[in-house]
Amino acid sequence: MPGQSLGLAMPDPWTLANFVTVFGNGFAVRALWNSVLQSVGGVILVGATATLAAYALSRSSLPGKGAVTYILLLFSSVVSGSAAMVPIFLIVSAAGLIDTHLAVILTFAGGLLPTAMFILRDFIDSIPKSYEESAMVAGASPVQAFFDVALPVIRPGIVVIVVWGFVNIWGSFLIPFILLRSDTNMPASVAIYSFYSEAGTPIVTLLAAYSLLYSLPVIALYLFVSWKFGFRFFGGIKA
Amino acid sequence: MTSEPASDRPRRKVRNFALLSNRAGAAFLTPAGLLVSVFVIVPFFWVIFVSFTNRTLLGKTALNPEFVGLANYFSLFDPGNFLQRGQFGFSLILTVQFVLASALIGQALLGLLLAWLIQTVPPWVKRITETFVIAAWILPEVVIGFAWFAFLDRDQGTLNAMLTSVGLPRGDFLLDQPFWVIVVFNTWRGAAFSMMLFGSAFSSISPSYFQAADVAGATSWQKFRDIGLPLIRGHIVTDLILITMWTFNTFTPFLLTNGGPSYRTELVSIYNYRVAFHDFQFGKGAAVGVIMMLINLAFALIYLSIGRKKKG
Amino acid sequence: MGEATTMQGYWLALLGTGEGVMDDSGKYIVSSQGILDTLNLYKTIYVDEQLGDQRAQLLADGRNRSFANFRDGVTALLFEGDYFYRSVTAEGSEFAVADRDKVMGWAKVPAEKPGMGIRGQDFVTISGGTGFVLNPATDAPKEAWALLSFMNEPEMQNAFQAIQPRITARTDVEIPDSPFLTETSRTLLPLTTARPNDENYNAVSAEIQRMTEAVVSGELSPEEAMAQYKASVIGIVGEENTVSLL
Numbered sequence: 001m002p003g004q005s006l007g008l009a010m011p012d013p014w015t016l017a018n019f020v021t022v023f024g025n026g027f028a029v030r031a032l033w034n035s036v037l038q039s040v041g042g043v044i045l046v047g048a049t050a051t052l053a054a055y056a057l058s059r060s061s062l063p064g065k066g067a068v069t070y071i072l073l074l075f076s077s078v079v080s081g082s083a084a085m086v087p088i089f090l091i092v093s094a095a096g097l098i099d100t101h102l103a104v105i106l107t108f109a110g111g112l113l114p115t116a117m118f119i120l121r122d123f124i125d126s127i128p129k130s131y132e133e134s135a136m137v138a139g140a141s142p143v144q145a146f147f148d149v150a151l152p153v154i155r156p157g158i159v160v161i162v163v164w165g166f167v168n169i170w171g172s173f174l175i176p177f178i179l180l181r182s183d184t185n186m187p188a189s190v191a192i193y194s195f196y197s198e199a200g201t202p203i204v205t206l207l208a209a210y211s212l213l214y215s216l217p218v219i220a221l222y223l224f225v226s227w228k229f230g231f232r233f234f235g236g237i238k239a
Numbered sequence: 240m241t242s243e244p245a246s247d248r249p250r251r252k253v254r255n256f257a258l259l260s261n262r263a264g265a266a267f268l269t270p271a272g273l274l275v276s277v278f279v280i281v282p283f284f285w286v287i288f289v290s291f292t293n294r295t296l297l298g299k300t301a302l303n304p305e306f307v308g309l310a311n312y313f314s315l316f317d318p319g320n321f322l323q324r325g326q327f328g329f330s331l332i333l334t335v336q337f338v339l340a341s342a343l344i345g346q347a348l349l350g351l352l353l354a355w356l357i358q359t360v361p362p363w364v365k366r367i368t369e370t371f372v373i374a375a376w377i378l379p380e381v382v383i384g385f386a387w388f389a390f391l392d393r394d395q396g397t398l399n400a401m402l403t404s405v406g407l408p409r410g411d412f413l414l415d416q417p418f419w420v421i422v423v424f425n426t427w428r429g430a431a432f433s434m435m436l437f438g439s440a441f442s443s444i445s446p447s448y449f450q451a452a453d454v455a456g457a458t459s460w461q462k463f464r465d466i467g468l469p470l471i472r473g474h475i476v477t478d479l480i481l482i483t484m485w486t487f488n489t490f491t492p493f494l495l496t497n498g499g500p501s502y503r504t505e506l507v508s509i510y511n512y513r514v515a516f517h518d519f520q521f522g523k524g525a526a527v528g529v530i531m532m533l534i535n536l537a538f539a540l541i542y543l544s545i546g547r548k549k550k551g
Numbered sequence: 552m553g554e555a556t557t558m559q560g561y562w563l564a565l566l567g568t569g570e571g572v573m574d575d576s577g578k579y580i581v582s583s584q585g586i587l588d589t590l591n592l593y594k595t596i597y598v599d600e601q602l603g604d605q606r607a608q609l610l611a612d613g614r615n616r617s618f619a620n621f622r623d624g625v626t627a628l629l630f631e632g633d634y635f636y637r638s639v640t641a642e643g644s645e646f647a648v649a650d651r652d653k654v655m656g657w658a659k660v661p662a663e664k665p666g667m668g669i670r671g672q673d674f675v676t677i678s679g680g681t682g683f684v685l686n687p688a689t690d691a692p693k694e695a696w697a698l699l700s701f702m703n704e705p706e707m708q709n710a711f712q713a714i715q716p717r718i719t720a721r722t723d724v725e726i727p728d729s730p731f732l733t734e735t736s737r738t739l740l741p742l743t744t745a746r747p748n749d750e751n752y753n754a755v756s757a758e759i760q761r762m763t764e765a766v767v768s769g770e771l772s773p774e775e776a777m778a779q780y781k782a783s784v785i786g787i788v789g790e791e792n793t794v795s796l797l
Contacts, residue, residue: 045274053271060264070543072275077539079279080488082508083531086289086515086524087282110278113271132258142259171379174490178516189381211382218377295750319782324770325761393606414606497611501764518754 018209027183028210031191034101035170035214038187041105043165046112047158053113054120055146055154059129069118076114081174092179099181107179108169116161123157124150159228163221170218188214283532289525296519304522311526325502327527330510334487337422337506342486345426347479350433354441355463357434369434376431384494387424388413413496417504421492428491429482436478440471480542484535507531555614557756558677558746559630561763564589566675566744567662572755573747574794579755581781583796588663590766590773597767608767618646630660632679633718636731657731659738669744678718678743751788758783 022028057065081088088107089098097103131153132145140148173189180186192210259267290311294304321328353372357365375383390397391412399409412420444467452462468475490508492498498505498513505513507527515524565571570585580586596603604626607616618639620626629635640648640655648655660675662668668675683702685695701707708724716729718736726732746752762780765771771779785793 049271049274052267056259056264056267060259060261060267062261062264062268072279074536074539074543075275075279075283077484077542078532078535079283080484080531080535082488082490082511083528083535084282084286085511086521086528087285088278089515090285090289090521091277091281106274107278110274113275114279117271129258136258142263145258167377171377171381173379173381173494174512178512189379192381192385207385211385215378215382218379219374222373222377314786317786320779320786323779323783324765411606414609499611500609501768501770502761518757520754 018205019213021206022209022213025206027191028188030184031186031188032213034185034191035187035189037101038104038108038176039166039169041101042108042112042169043162045105045109046116046165047162049109050113050116050120050161051151051154051158054117054124055150057117057121058124059132059150069121072114073118076111079111081111081172085174085178088175089178098179099185101185103179104169104176104187107175108165108172111175112165112168116165119164120154120157120161123160124154127153160225163225167218167221286525286528286532289522290529292522292525294521294525296516296521307522311523314523315526315530325505327507327510329502330505330507331530333418333504334506334508336418337425338483338486341422341425342429342482343479345422346429346433346482346486347475349426349430350435350478351437351475353430353434354437355467357438358441359459372431372434375428380491381494383428384491387420387495391420414500417496417500421496421504421506424492424495425486425489429486433478433482436474437471440474441467444470476545477542480538480545484538484542487534487538488531553614553760554756556608556760556763558679559632561589561759562677562746563630563660563675564592566669566677567660567667569662569667569669569671570796571669571744571747572752572759573749577747577749578792578794579784579788581784581793581795582777585796586777586780587773587797590762590776593763593766594773598769605767609764615646622646622648633732633735636735637717657735659742672742674742676739676743678740678745754787755784758787 056062057069062068092098092103092107095103097106127150131149132142135145135149136142171189176187177190180190183191188210192207192214289304291306291308292304293307293310315327317326320326322332323329353368357368360368389395393399393409393411393414398412402409410416448466448470449462452466457465488508489506490512492504492506493509493512496504498509508531511524511527511531514520514527562572565585568585568588570580570583572579574580597605597608604617604620607613607620607626610616617626617629621629622640631639636657638644639646640651662673662675665673683699685692685699689695705721705723708719708721712719712724712727716726716732718732718740719726720740726736749755758780761783762776765776765779766773781793781795
């Protein structure tokens with residue numbers, strides 16, 4: 001194919017035509033939108049449930065808290081996506097959720113939650129209890145103290161979780177690859193394989209343009225995090 | 240008034256003053272608990288159950304799987320073909336070699352080297368290096384897969400263009416050296432984590448140690464060997480266990496090689512995918528999953544026991 | 552790598568030795584002179600005489616590479632089905648062959664020796680295709696049957712042929728304006744065979760691909776590859792469902 005090469009050389013001449021083609025391709029745009037839906041849906045669910053759970057782990061005296069923490073930590077490192085792909089498929093299938101955004105969102109939420117909870121719990125543990133205590137002395141209920149006093153203080157921790165979760169879901173391939181069937185539901189990571197000609201050879205110029213578009217959110221978040229937190233905020237931004 | 244009530248008060252406070260009542264705490268934990276149960280804990284037990292059946296995705300055993308005992312495990316560990324390419328034993332050994340070469344040697348050593356070297360370079364060099372190494376780590380895996388595929392292509396790849404321009408022979412890397420391709424690929428992709436972990440470990444060492452060594456005229460290598468390395472030993476153990484677990488479970492090389500050619504890069508994760516979703520043998524795939532989880536469990540227990548010792 | 556490796560390659564050579572993947576009683580043949588002859592053909596072409604493009608056999612996108620080779624005049628001869636004519640090399644396709652009616656022809660696959668092919672034929676071929684079936688669990692069996700009947704009326708089939716001409720097994724449906732498809736279907740349909748309708752076929756087919764790959768890459772000799780195939784197929788279908796002819 002003239003003008004096409006598999007190399008990473010600079011395009012010549014410089015052109016935005018490939019981006020125009022990508023944006024003119026309804027399927028490609030739709031896939032980016034699906035990635036947004038699944039990633040945003042996933043991080044909202046992870047952010048909300050992990051915050052509540054981490055707060056409970058840090059601030060309540062539920063019996064067996066330590067054991068629960070230990071077991072969750074253990075399971076979360078044992079049950080990886082590539083080891084558990086069969087049961088995850090079967091559970092999603094039994095729930096009638098194969099080929100839905102919800103399936104991808106719930107699966108990622110469940111998988112990312114344990115780690116998110118521990119990061120947030122450590123974060124909350126490091127905040128003095130006196131904030132909420134003084135609110136409760138002033139007559140606030142524990143739940144009010146959580147929403148009005150603790151939540152604003154925890155926010156940086158939640159931002160970390162949200163960014164971490166987003167990058168994980170946005171870039172992932174295996175879970176949507178297994179759980180989704182129809183073209184209209186595919187996120188960009190899977191749909192990118194449609195930038196092949198009908199016969200199956202990669203259309204490299206489109207692939208490059210699409211790869212760049214698809215990578216932009218991750219790059220932007222990286223810049224945001226390293227500007228705001230200086231990138232050394234905890235063990236890793238990736239599972 | 241005696242002094243007793245005064246000393247009593249704080250103790251009672253510690254005992255009773257949980258900010259969240261048990262009931263509210265339980266309510267806060269419930270949504271996360273449900274999600275984790277359904278998508279992490281249930282799969283763990285379900286996969287064990289499915290591994291004892293002949294469940295398939297298609298055909299009559301899709302709806303009515305039968306209990307087959309240990310048959311799936313016997314077929315995985317069939318001594319007749321265990322070590323043949325495309326069989327479980329081959330994949331398992333390949334994965335062990337992959338973990339050894341790309342994680343324990345590649346990522347850890349490269350990360351250690353980078354972390355040590357960027358300590359002494361000018362800040363802008365450090366920043367650029369970190370940015371590139373971290374970018375390799377956080378960019379979406381499919382993008383990285385494509386970039387490497389394009390880089391390594393025999394006919395139009397950038398690597399061969401570079402080799403030709405300096406007069407070296409071209410290579411057919413993806414066909415002739417697929418194992419080393421995924422080893423280098425995974426080393427390159429994952430070195431960032433080790434670099435950051437070791438970097439923060441090095442920066443927590445008191446500068447006075449190094450200053451003293453400077454006064455004594457120590458070389459960089461001596462400082463590394465006698466001061467840096469011993470003081471970050473704990474971090475090295477943590478790093479090795481974590482990257483071993485991640486590399487053992489990684490599916491990303493699939494995006495570069497599809498497990499081929501001829502199953503030569505079929506890691507256990509890819510083998511599991513092929514058996515379950517390509518050959519549709521869910522029972523056998525589940526058995527592979529169980530074995531992977533047992534291996535994960537062993538590493539996780541080691542990791543957690545080390546973490547506990549540290550805290551205790 | 553894929554079913555095309557099995558069907559548009561191995562099967563054709565094997566049928567030319569007078570055997571199939573299964574025998575007449577439905578047992579998988581796991582050891583035979585036919586398998587050995589077929590593997591030796593692969594060895595001759597890809598290893599001993601280097602007549603074929605080994606990479607196209609070994610790489611994941613090998614089939615496309617073989618199409619590109621054909622388009623570019625690098626490969627002269629391919630084993631393919633009518634799809635290769637209808638779609639792959641058709642005008643406007645990525646692998647279109649310029650001026651193909653003049654430069655491209657076709658031939659039947661000959662048996663190993665005249666009369667030695669399956670059923671004593673001189674030439675062999677195999678068919679696959681698309682089927683429309685009723686789901687046994689459907690809530691509306693009558694309507695589904697009515698729909699299928701309607702779709703299979705000669706009028707509908709002829710209308711479909713006008714949109715997408717294909718080889719047809721029916722004598723009451725014409726293939727319009729396609730000398731190629733008309734000629735091939737007249738010549739090949741009387742010779743054709745089909746793959747077994749067996750739930751284990753896909754797994755066995757994957758073993759066939761592994762067996763041919765091992766020979767093409769030079770890793771195993773035909774005898775060793777066949778022994779590996781035998782062990783694997785016995786593992787899939789059980790020894791009682793296999794037969795060894797050697």
